[in-house]
Amino acid sequence: MRQVGLVAGAVVTALIATGAITYAVAGDEGSSDAVPAADSADAGFARDMAVHHQQAVEMSYIVRDRTDDEEVRRLAYDIAQTQANQRGMLLGWLDMWELPKVSADPPMTWMGMGGMASGEDGALMPGMATNSEMERLGKLSGKPAEVFYLQLMTDHHKGGVHMAQACVRSCEVGVEKRLSRGMVAGQESEIALMAGMLKERGAAARP
Template sequence: MENPVEDYPRKSWRRTALGVLLGCLVAAVVLLFVLGRDGEPTDASAEAGFARDMAVHHSQAVQMSFITRDGSADDKLRVLTYDIIITQTAQRGMFMGWLQQWELNQAGGQPPMAWMAGHGHGGGTPATGAGTSAAMPGMASEDELERLRQATGKDKEVLFLQLMIRHHEGGVQMAEALLNLSERDEVVTMARHIVNTQSGEIKLMTDMLRQRGAQPLPSILE
């Protein structure tokens, strides 16, 4: 017959061991959800959300650059638009390549910017203020895009620079949020590159605006 007093430590140890085992299983499930079975980002990961949303963000930058390049005779501005077109088109291809490598759809099940919730943006809710679109920071509205198409000469150049500065600010905001959420090498390296290059272009475009007697729109980073 078992002695209840002697048997208590054994039962306590079993309960502790069972608790540790269950804790390990829960941690493994969470890790599997976050990282995927083979260590790749999952559909709901920050990496996948960043790749999808930044691809959309880049697409609009390329669109605005084509509109302005084809309507401006200023060589320096045309060089800037060409650089944005080439750089962001190439980066967008990398984002799509990552999703394919991770075996994820280009369109995920999460709302736009949901991955960035709590890191400088609401995530999944419509953005507020002038010139925002589809919850993505810095995006131009359809009305602003139409104004850019219709503008000519100096007015077109000024509007482009104003919209693109704000657009770059949004890109920097998204990239900095990713740096707080991910340690995946290729994604972190790209995010740092975006922060550095677009911050430099913001300074360049601000100078170009001043040369035209104009100022940037209110910063979305303040």
């Protein structure tokens, strides 16, 4: 797990500047030249989604070491790279806005759901895997690891889509709204893909 953190951390560090550059040059609807407040939807989404994405990166690197199935390994690699890149952008914006990367408020407060984030066994936001589930994934191998990863990531994506949709509605920074739209489209597509992969393995998403 430590190696996963080091790899992801290196990617994020390298991409901080990229996030700032993207924010500075990209245009979209919204007040893209305004610096949001610390308690804004823009800042809250950036903080929470950075945490959410970090777990997806960790899960994806775990399953790549637990299976030889090329389809699952390729999906895991794509998810890890995409979400590490997006996490770098989110953290880069917070740096540029000179806003804290952590908040005393519960996760998802910015979208009116601060009291609904369970925090149970390490699951800070809906859709996130618990510490016990992460440990179990690291002990499985082969088809059981593939199925459990696909189920966990399906739940994870559903939670991510819900947050990204809230940013589309409430964020004011244009480029962040555009990124959140891309997250919704990309993760909904992957949810459909994973449903098919689960069916091929005689399984289904968790209820």
